[in-house]
Amino acid sequence: MNIRQLIEKTRSYRRFDSKYKIETDTLVSLVDLARHSASGANRQPLKYILINDTEKKKLVFQCLAWAGYLTTWEGPDPEERPSAYIIILGDKEISDTFGIDPGIAAQSIMLGATEEGLGGCMIASVKKEKLRGILEIPLQYEILLVLALGKPVEKVVLETIDKNDVKYWRDEKRVHHVPKRPLEEIILSK
Amino acid sequence: MNIRQLIEKTRSYRRFDSKYKIETDTLVSLVDLARHSASGANRQPLKYILINDTEKKKLVFQCLAWAGYLTTWEGPDPEERPSAYIIILGDKEISDTFGIDPGIAAQSIMLGATEEGLGGCMIASVKKEKLRGILEIPLQYEILLVLALGKPVEKVVLETIDKNDVKYWRDEKRVHHVPKRPLEEIILSK
Numbered sequence: 001m002n003i004r005q006l007i008e009k010t011r012s013y014r015r016f017d018s019k020y021k022i023e024t025d026t027l028v029s030l031v032d033l034a035r036h037s038a039s040g041a042n043r044q045p046l047k048y049i050l051i052n053d054t055e056k057k058k059l060v061f062q063c064l065a066w067a068g069y070l071t072t073w074e075g076p077d078p079e080e081r082p083s084a085y086i087i088i089l090g091d092k093e094i095s096d097t098f099g100i101d102p103g104i105a106a107q108s109i110m111l112g113a114t115e116e117g118l119g120g121c122m123i124a125s126v127k128k129e130k131l132r133g134i135l136e137i138p139l140q141y142e143i144l145l146v147l148a149l150g151k152p153v154e155k156v157v158l159e160t161i162d163k164n165d166v167k168y169w170r171d172e173k174r175v176h177h178v179p180k181r182p183l184e185e186i187i188l189s190k
Numbered sequence: 191m192n193i194r195q196l197i198e199k200t201r202s203y204r205r206f207d208s209k210y211k212i213e214t215d216t217l218v219s220l221v222d223l224a225r226h227s228a229s230g231a232n233r234q235p236l237k238y239i240l241i242n243d244t245e246k247k248k249l250v251f252q253c254l255a256w257a258g259y260l261t262t263w264e265g266p267d268p269e270e271r272p273s274a275y276i277i278i279l280g281d282k283e284i285s286d287t288f289g290i291d292p293g294i295a296a297q298s299i300m301l302g303a304t305e306e307g308l309g310g311c312m313i314a315s316v317k318k319e320k321l322r323g324i325l326e327i328p329l330q331y332e333i334l335l336v337l338a339l340g341k342p343v344e345k346v347v348l349e350t351i352d353k354n355d356v357k358y359w360r361d362e363k364r365v366h367h368v369p370k371r372p373l374e375e376i377i378l379s380k
Binding site: 002003004006007008010012024027028031032033035036037038040041042043044046047048049050068069089099100101102103104105106107108110111112115122124141145158161166167168178179180181183186187188189190 | 192193194196197198200202214217218221222223225226227228230231232233234236237238239240258259279289290291292293294295296297298300301302305312314331335348351356357358368369370371373376377378379380
């Protein structure tokens, strides 16, 4: 796959085959992609917690909000939950701010996941203090993002945006539709 | 190239062959990679200005700070300056905050650039109000980031970090060395 194919295939997936197992080594290799990515002033303040243990996954799941626009959907049923999570933290002993590093790291990890035949979702809507308590994350680390990863079982289709409405929707076949702004709208001048 | 090779090759480059020309279509196709990437709550608040015109490039260059740790280097000489810039803006009529979107977009663009045989640098240290004035960027748009792009003429080598010192350095052959934290340091638990 070239980068265009890889990026087009890297959609936000929220339903997975929960029986699928992601090995720790796979998670480590994904973090290694983030490690090799750019970091503001090369400070590299991001730290990672890898979760693929059944009990811990249950605890992390309780801290996540899913698909804000699908108001009647509470999130994936037990058989469609993620196989693993990568929690991205900012080490405040290294830097007070984390700039664009979390986005860079998350994108590298998600592209790597796609190449592995996986998929997932970058979740910023996290009950952070609950997660901190459950995993006993020291205050030195700011909780920035949770990446949910698994073997996707849903189809995601891109649509052209209509009347500035960015809300994604699910059709009767549970296909997930995501409206995207066209190039003409996002390039102001060239 | 697989994603690992692509990410490993995507280093921050600051010296380019300024004679090399990057076509507008190439810049548009790079923005299209960002367009296909994830966006928080699918709001897609990022907008882009593409610069490859000689006069405008000179103006943009004046607004950028280069390689903070190379204190005796003022930035690239005229013959080693970027061939193009992509300015990433946040549209405040769409969202007040831009979350991790700029990092995701910048990483997609830089990976695409590498695949095109190009390279560049994500520059957050920008004289924003000067740039706003020069390019007459309306206040509706927050200036988030400038991506400098070109045909790299420098060699960049990754090193293992020593004593927590994140400063990159240039050796007598002008090879650029970048210390990276090892996996053991950035993965807190697995």
